[in-house]
Amino acid sequence: MALVISEVREQIGTITFNNFAKRNALSRVFIDEILTALDDLLAKKTRVIILRAPEGAKVWSAGHDIKELENPGRDPLNYDDPLENLIRAVQRCPAPVIAMIEGGVWGGACELVLVCDILIGTHTASFAITPARIGVPYNSSGILHFMNTCSMATIKEMFFTAQPIKAERAERLGILNHLVEPEDLETFTYNMAKQISLNSPLSISVIKEQLHILGNALPLSTETFERIQALRRLAWDSEDYVEGKKAFLEKRPPVFRGR
Numbered sequence: 001m002a003l004v005i006s007e008v009r010e011q012i013g014t015i016t017f018n019n020f021a022k023r024n025a026l027s028r029v030f031i032d033e034i035l036t037a038l039d040d041l042l043a044k045k046t047r048v049i050i051l052r053a054p055e056g057a058k059v060w061s062a063g064h065d066i067k068e069l070e071n072p073g074r075d076p077l078n079y080d081d082p083l084e085n086l087i088r089a090v091q092r093c094p095a096p097v098i099a100m101i102e103g104g105v106w107g108g109a110c111e112l113v114l115v116c117d118i119l120i121g122t123h124t125a126s127f128a129i130t131p132a133r134i135g136v137p138y139n140s141s142g143i144l145h146f147m148n149t150c151s152m153a154t155i156k157e158m159f160f161t162a163q164p165i166k167a168e169r170a171e172r173l174g175i176l177n178h179l180v181e182p183e184d185l186e187t188f189t190y191n192m193a194k195q196i197s198l199n200s201p202l203s204i205s206v207i208k209e210q211l212h213i214l215g216n217a218l219p220l221s222t223e224t225f226e227r228i229q230a231l232r233r234l235a236w237d238s239e240d241y242v243e244g245k246k247a248f249l250e251k252r253p254p255v256f257r258g259r
Contacts, residue, residue, distance in 0.1 A: 003030045006037035012193045013041035013049045013095075023062035024053060026108055030065075031082040035089055042095065047197040047204075049093065050189060051116065052100040056182075060125070063107025066134065066248050083108045087145075091115050091212055094205035096196055100189045101125040102182065104164065114145050117208065119175060120189050121167050122182045127175060128164035134244030135256065137234070148215045149175060 005016040015037045017024040024030070041049055053060045064083050090097050090112065099113040101121035110129045113119055129146070131138045138159070146155045154173055158165065171179040180188045196204070240256045247254035 002033065004033045004037050006041060008041065008044050008046055010194065011045070011047045011197045012190065013044070013046035015041070015049065015051050017051075017053045017057075017061060020054070020057075022065070023059040024057075024109075025062040025065045026083050026086070026112070027065035028068055028082045031086045034086060038089055038093065042093065047095055047201050048098065048193040049095050050098045050100050050193060051090075051113075052189075053102055055102070055186070057103040058124070059103045060101050060105045061109035061112070062104075063109040063130065066245060083112070084139075084141075087112055087115050087142075092209075094208065095201070096204060096208065098189060098193060100185060101176075102185065104128070106130060106164075108142075111142050111145050114149050114175070118177050118192070120178045120180065120185065120192070121170070121176050122180060122185050123167050124182065125167040125170065125176070125179075126164040127158075127170055128162060129158045130162045132159060133162045134248050134254070135238060135240035135242075136244070144216065 001018070003017075003019045005018050007014050015034060017030075017034075019025065019027075019030050022030075038049065068082075096117040098118045098120060099116040101113065101119060102124050103126075105113055105125065105127045107128070107130045110127050113127070129138075143155070146158070150158070150173060154165075165173070165175070167176060167179055170176045178188065178192075239259050240254075243256060244254045
C-alpha cells in the first residue's frame with residue numbers, strides 16, 4: 001500500500017499522508033515517497049501543493065521515526081538525515097506549500113509544517129516539539145525555522161516543556177494562518193489554493209525564494225558555529241540520549257540524569 005496519495009486538480013497538487021498504522025511517522029521510506037510525489041507534482045506544473053492527513057485524522061504526523069535516529073556518538077539530525085532533506089525540499093519548492101492540518105503535529109513534523117508557506121488548521125490541531133523528551137540536541141537550522149515564525153519566549157516554552165500548543169493559541173501566536181471548523185477545512189483550503197493558482201507562478205516563486213534567502217540572512221562566525229556544534233555534541237554523546245531513545249522504544253517514562 002502506498003504511504004502517500006497524490007493527485008492534481010485544477011493546477012493544485014495534493015499529497016495525502018497514508019501511513020496511518022505508524023501515525024504518519026516520518027520514516028526514511030515514507031519521506032522518500034513524499035519527495036517522489038513532490039517531484040511528480042512539480043513536473044506536472046502544479047501551482048500550489050497541499051500537504052494533508054486523511055480527513056478526520058487524530059495525528060497529522062508523529063514526527064521523526066525514533067527507531068531511525070542515529071545511535072549515540074553521531075549527530076541524530078545531520079545534514080543528510082531524510083527529514084532534513086524533506087524540509088529543504090519544501091523550502092526550495094517553487095510552488096507555495098500549504099499545510100492542511102487536523103490532529104497532532106509532533107516533533108520533527110512540527111518543524112516541517114513551519115517551513116510550509118501557509119498553515120490552515122482545525123480546532124483539533126496541536127503542535128509539540130519534543131526533542132527534550134528523548135535527549136536529542138536539535139539542530140541550528142531547525143531552531144532558526146522556529147525563530148522565523150515564533151517569539152523567543154514561545155520557542156523556549158515549546159522546547160523546554162515539550163508540551164503541545166493547542167490550535168486556538170497557535171493562531172494567536174501566528175503559527176496558524178487560519179483556524180477553521182473541521183467541516184470547512186477542505187473548502188477553505190482549496191479556495192485559498194485556487195486564488196493563489198490564479199496569480200503569477202513566476203512572481204510567487206521569486207518572492208518565495210527571496211523570503212527564504214532573507215530568512216536565513218543571519219551571519220555566524222566560524223567560532224560561533226563550532227561552539228554550537230560542541231554544545232550539541234554534549235547531548236548526542238550523552239547517557240541521557242541513550243536513555244531517552246531506549247525509554248521511548250520500551251514505552252516507559254525516561255529517567256534522565258543530566259549526563
